[in-house]
Amino acid sequence: MNVSRREFVKAAATAAFVAANGTPATGSSTAESDARTNVAGGSCNLIDVNVTLGRWPFRRVPLDETPALVAKLRQNGVKQAWAGTFDGIFHKDMAAANARLAEECHRHGRGLLMPFGSINPKLPDWEDDLRRCVETHQMAGIRLHPNYHGYKLDEPVFAKLLSLANERRLIIQIATDMEDERTQHPLARVPHTNCEPLPAILRALPGARVVMLNWYRAMMSLDVKRLAGSGVYFDIATLENVGGIADLIRQVSADRVVFGSHAPLFYFESALMKLKESAPAIEAARSVCWGNAQHLLKHA
16 A cells, blocks of 8 residues: 555654654544554554764764663654664774663663674674673674774675674674765775675575665665675665665565664654655555564564
């Protein structure tokens, strides 16, 4: 069933209102109420797979304090957010960074924030960092930053990391970028992650659950359909162009697209506007907004 953009936006906006206030918005029609029920089951159930805690070192951004970010997510009907840490990108002590992340999620998230630890395979004892993520912090997944940590996807250590993470049934998030190259500090230029080797690596890891974050500018020239065929999921945070979500769904199917805001580096509302602009069908909207993320977690 297809709905118009206006119907989809009204359904999502009112679902957020219902989740926050417990009553429908004044003046809503029966048809709009039915659409809300179809989209969100009476409440907004967004799962945001792409938020990051802490402070970006090159500038202050809104919501870089965890309580403020949590408030924004709840205000917009997010029921769960998969959280990485900026410290895990720039610090060398991954164990300490991941421990702080787990504590911050526990202290402020109240069931909302789910920590995804950082692993840098170029550092000593990274295998132990991976073990701690699972055994100490009970994390469902990890988040990798190959371009910031200085390794390529065709290096043997990356394949080893994916294999060990897959053995532990972890969701593997690969952030191909964090910041648009046009806004990077001139003394801290970081290239896009080259994702071309990934399909070949994943052929040797059947069942691996890989989610690409902030991938659009790094992969504009690649065949995303081929990656999707390898089991890869794609978030929507950096999608550009009119109808970006609808176009991605046409390429890889709605079953391979997940909601990611890249907050606080991006405005959370930007991801919602992408949904508004593309207005996917009700079933596709369910898959993108929470269904696919739930499916990934069930197999963790």
